């Protein structure tokens with residue numbers, strides 16, 4: 001978070017002190033005001049990134065003060081957090097009614113205030129620094145609109161008509177399009193229709209500047225996907241507020257979408273864990289195998305400098321790499337002796353079965369493909385596809401090493417475990433034939449960091 005300058009308005013000296021003490025260690029600069037009037041004076045005199053206000057104050061309440069901040073063109077862009085000892089649903093709703101950006105109950109301030117400040121400020125940064133393509137043939141309106149939006153912190157590109165906008169839009173990549181309706185060459189309504197019919201721009205927020213007489217056209221455009229319209233003549237402050245609101249709503253939707261994805265991933269991982277438990281309950285020899293393979297795979301990923309996202313994908317792939325064994329018959333999976341050719345072919349299908357089982361889960365395809373390649377060999381003699389070298393997904397090459405190491409050092413139906421040194425020697429001998437020459441050294445580096453080769 002950038003160094004913020006925050007105005008705190010509260011009639012209680014101890015509350016001012018407490019909030020200040022909370023914000024200072026986070027590097028937030030604070031100015032205090034003991035009532036709303038002092039708060040107004042401070043806002044007129046200085047530049048602030050955020051206002052935090054109490055509700056219950058003499059002379060002017062915090063809610064009235066918030067309303068004043070939001071209705072004053074000079075201060076409307078400053079986010080306001082209401083910090084109050086009143087925290088019923090009705091109190092919170094009243095806070096939002098007057099335009100507050102967040103509402104934090106005082107009793108939760110210790111825990112919630114800083115994260116709330118961060119999210120409000122992030123939203124503001126998101127809203128600012130955005131590019132607006134203004135499509136307008138009238139030079140005077142162009143100039144006034146550009147000036148107003150630039151003063152509010154936006155980056156503005158001008159187009160003289162619809163055709164001009166189409167010519168430059170791919171270079172400009174705007175976050176919002178603001179367009180007039182009646183223009184030479186290509187009208188605003190046709191411009192909107194063309195953009196809304198493309199994959200690239202169908203979600204681009206579009207604001208149409210129209211006259212009262214354009215209402216029927218506007219109704220049609222809103223139905224077709226135009227986000228909002230602003231009636232001419234408008235004042236620029238109104239326009240800025242409209243644009244900020246649109247971007248803020250867009251930001252909110254993005255946050256919700258991210259939360260949804262995180263939840264979806266958690267559910268996915270939860271269901272995979274249950275399936276793995278079901279598999280391992282059948283076979284005492286593989287109990288804990290998926291967990292060990294995941295742990296070793298992640299250690300290799302770390303050695304290879306994987307990003308958080310790559311580590312996450314590696315974790316999922318490693319934990320489900322043998323899940324397809326759910327489809328293997330007990331008399332084959334648990335057979336103590338050597339497998340027949342037919343039995344071995346049956347067990348090989350576990351790499352394909354896992355893809356079938358988890359196919360319905362969203363966004364899992366590439367992780368599944370990677371997990372399914374853990375029995376491929378660097379020299380192309382593995383299964384299921386006989387992939388060779390770097391054609392084998394990197395995640396699959398990592399799991400291959402982790403899988404063999406854990407299998408060698410654990411008891412199996414057909415043999416006892418072998419010592420770690422011997423297992424390392426077997427893997428060393430397999431580099432370049434069975435194992436990837438980049439992955440194996442990363443594994444050895446990791447093993448060196450473990451005292452006595454102990455995996456715990």
Ligand SMILES: [Fe+2]
Pocket residue numbers: 321322350374375
């Ligand atoms: Fe396997």
